[in-house]
Amino acid sequence: MAENIYMEYQFIVEPVQPVSDILIAELGEVGFESFVEEETGVLAYIQKGDWHEDILEGVSILENTDFKISYEAKEIEQENWNATWEQNFQPILVNDVCMVRAPFHEKKEIEYDIIIEPKMSFGTGHHETTHMMLQHILHLDLEGKTVLDMGCGTGVLAILASKRGAKKIDAIDIDNWCYLNSLENVERNGIHNISVLEGDASLLDGNKYDIIIANINRNILLKDIPKYKHSLSEGGVLLVSGFYRKDLPLISEKCHELGLRIEKNIEKNNWVAAKYVF
Numbered sequence: 102m103a104e105n106i107y108m109e110y111q112f113i114v115e116p117v118q119p120v121s122d123i124l125i126a127e128l129g130e131v132g133f134e135s136f137v138e139e140e141t142g143v144l145a146y147i148q149k150g151d152w153h154e155d156i157l158e159g160v161s162i163l164e165n166t167d168f169k170i171s172y173e174a175k176e177i178e179q180e181n182w183n184a185t186w187e188q189n190f191q192p193i194l195v196n197d198v199c200m201v202r203a204p205f206h207e208k209k210e211i212e213y214d215i216i217i218e219p220k221m222s223f224g225t226g227h228h229e230t231t232h233m234m235l236q237h238i239l240h241l242d243l244e245g246k247t248v249l250d251m252g253c254g255t256g257v258l259a260i261l262a263s264k265r266g267a268k269k270i271d272a273i274d275i276d277n278w279c280y281l282n283s284l285e286n287v288e289r290n291g292i293h294n295i296s297v298l299e300g301d302a303s304l305l306d307g308n309k310y311d312i313i314i315a316n317i318n319r320n321i322l323l324k325d326i327p328k329y330k331h332s333l334s335e336g337g338v339l340l341v342s343g344f345y346r347k348d349l350p351l352i353s354e355k356c357h358e359l360g361l362r363i364e365k366n367i368e369k370n371n372w373v374a375a376k377y378v379f
């Protein structure tokens with residue numbers, strides 16, 4: 102049956118970053134549903150029933166001559182697909198106290214155990230920015246706080262905020278798949294104080310939050326930081342990530358204009374996660 106057959110594309114890319122991230126985002130747009138990041142690039146999967154010959158036509162990074170991208174495609178049975186994927190998805194340990202794992206991984210004794218069904222790669226803790234945002238959240242006092250997780254992806258950051266004692270959390274993502282996946286993951290972790298919404302900063306209106314978390318990208322952040330600031334309670338904290346070290350001055354300048362001052366930033370492989378206070 103077509104539903105049990107997948108197409109597997111093996112992409113070899115250079116440089117591996119940022120090409121893999123961009124490629125995954127664009128392949129997600131045209132219907133690929135799962136990804137495994139490898140040392141040389143990305144394995145991408147789509148159900149045969151959702152696939153067509155011209156599927157890669159809308160993937161613009163393939164036309165970009167600044168990058169070297171080659172690929173091979175083959176049909177595989179779902180069973181093999183699951184095995185490849187599970188083999189490649191390892192649990193992530195953050196600061197020895199927080200584990201992000203899939204439902205098929207064994208449960209370990211750990212303070213914060215987060216279960217994420219890793220259908221897409223973003224928001225499993227494997228990416229530097231997610232990892233650093235989890236680290237920031239582990240250092241914050243969240244007890245009784247209201248939190249906004251903008252660009253929630255799988256919902257992983259909101260879930261940790263809830264486990265760390267936040268009172269009420271809104272998790273928003275512009276992408277329908279992420280909205281649905283966050284709903285699933287919130288339920289899977291038995292959390293009841295996260296409201297998941299589909300949309301962007303235009304949903305914020307007059308809401309106020311003690312803590313705002315946004316792991317998105319440089320341009321969206323530059324555009325939306327004023328809206329986040331408008332929704333931040335006095336004395337509140339803004340955590341932002343999804344940009345490179347070279348862009349930190351730009352982000353900081355925008356925050357400073359609005360009266361937010363940088364308190365701390367973490368860097369990993371050129372990516373930054375910065376903490377601003379109001």
Ligand SMILES: C[S@@+](CC[C@H](N)C(=O)[O-])C[C@H]1O[C@@H](n2cnc3c(N)ncnc32)[C@H](O)[C@@H]1O
Binds near residue numbers: 226254255257276302
């Ligand atoms: C880098 S991922 C971060 C996911 C997750 N928060 C994490 O830390 O792993 C960015 C997310 O922001 C979402 N996004 C992109 N533009 C957005 C916007 N303008 N407003 C809200 N979400 C947005 C994307 O769909 C994606 O899920």
